[in-house]
Amino acid sequence: MQITELFPSALQLALMEYSDGALLDFMPDFYTSLPDLQEHLLYPCAGGTRQIRRPDSFAFQDVDGYLFLYTKKGQGVLHSEGDSQPLDENSLLLWDCRDYLQLRPVTSEWTVYLLFFYGDAVSVYYEEICKLRFPIFSLSEQSRIADNLRRITELGMTTSPHHAFEENRLLTDILSDLLLDLHMGQSTVKATPPYLLKIRHLFDTEYQREYSVTELAAEAGISRYRLSREFSEYFGQTPVRYLNGVRLSHACTLLETTNLRIHEIASAVGIDSVTHFINLFREKNGMTPAAYRDAYHVFREIEHP
Numbered sequence: 001m002q003i004t005e006l007f008p009s010a011l012q013l014a015l016m017e018y019s020d021g022a023l024l025d026f027m028p029d030f031y032t033s034l035p036d037l038q039e040h041l042l043y044p045c046a047g048g049t050r051q052i053r054r055p056d057s058f059a060f061q062d063v064d065g066y067l068f069l070y071t072k073k074g075q076g077v078l079h080s081e082g083d084s085q086p087l088d089e090n091s092l093l094l095w096d097c098r099d100y101l102q103l104r105p106v107t108s109e110w111t112v113y114l115l116f117f118y119g120d121a122v123s124v125y126y127e128e129i130c131k132l133r134f135p136i137f138s139l140s141e142q143s144r145i146a147d148n149l150r151r152i153t154e155l156g157m158t159t160s161p162h163h164a165f166e167e168n169r170l171l172t173d174i175l176s177d178l179l180l181d182l183h184m185g186q187s188t189v190k191a192t193p194p195y196l197l198k199i200r201h202l203f204d205t206e207y208q209r210e211y212s213v214t215e216l217a218a219e220a221g222i223s224r225y226r227l228s229r230e231f232s233e234y235f236g237q238t239p240v241r242y243l244n245g246v247r248l249s250h251a252c253t254l255l256e257t258t259n260l261r262i263h264e265i266a267s268a269v270g271i272d273s274v275t276h277f278i279n280l281f282r283e284k285n286g287m288t289p290a291a292y293r294d295a296y297h298v299f300r301e302i303e304h305p
Contacts, residue, residue: 007045007065007116011097014060018102021056028114034164041168042119042175044152052076052103052110059102066122067101068115068174069093070139070149074107085136087112092145094135094178096126113149117171125175132182142192144234148174154204160296162252162285173236192234195220199227200235203243207250208270213239247271248284255293262289 008030015023028046045065049072052058059079069087076087078095079102086106087093095101097116129135139146148170155163199216202209216239217227231239247269254265266277281289 007063007118010063011046011060011065011116014063015058018059018061018100019057021052021058023058025052025056026050026058026114028116034161037161037164040120041164042117042121042171043164043167044171045116045118047113047115047153049111049113049153052105052112054105054108057102057104059100060097061100063097065097065116065118066126067093067095067097068113068117068149069095069103070113070115070146072111072113074105074110076103076105076107076110076112078103085134087136088138090139090146092137092139092149092178094126094129094137096123113153115149115152119168119171121172122175125179129175129179129182135178137178137181142194142197144192145174145177147192147197148177160252160256161299162249166249193230195222196231196234199231199239200242203239203246207243207246208268210270211239211243244271244280245284248281251277251281251289252285252292255289256296265289 012023012027015026019026028048028050030046031044069092071087071089071091073089075089078085078087078093080100087103087110103112126135137145152167152170155166199220203211213227214224217224220227228238231237231242235242237245251265251269254260254268258265260268262278263274266272266274269277271277271280278288281287281292285292287295
């Protein structure tokens, strides 16, 4: 079931019934949908960073969807069915929004990141996690989970097929990491080494540059082999494959939003060879850049005739 279009009104009505505070301080930003794709994927419904101030409290129930609530600063507490649980800094709550949940700040200001999401597979993860513990997790600031939540935020609210698949991948990674963490009996998710986060940040923000894995390894004071192995361990891809993925994701956005020629887009994302760019794009997306652009325009005409 795809519930994105119904989610805003359902959440607002529930908050109005149970909350005591300014709803605008809590209401997240809402996402648009791709019903044909999201019927089969995990997808965000709404999200954003919010500040909850004493003495306000916000509560809801009977809303289709699930919630990730990550405490960035301060402290809060959740109340549900007579039970209370603290939500400390760097904690992550996973919640089925059909169940009653009340959120109150403990500190004068409680800064949280909210991500409401849905998808047919979520219930399976949630039930398995709840069999093992109450779904609150203590994360390090550099955990893969916290980082993947950040990356979903940075994807923004653009509606396109490649964004939908990327959001699905990140949500699946987060839920899988939480569940595997419990099965391995660890209290926190393994932190990503700072040098790997630095390299990935470079790839994410300066993807147009030319990189050498050998030079990156030398700057980190490790071997090229170790860099490739550890990057793959933490991020699921080799450095080169990850960088190409970032470049191709930005290429999709340029194909959707500009009239740049294919060779201009290749150059804009840091790939000098047009032939290499086309081959990489076809491998990742199953079609050439030109075919992708044509298909996207047809898709938008169908969605917005």
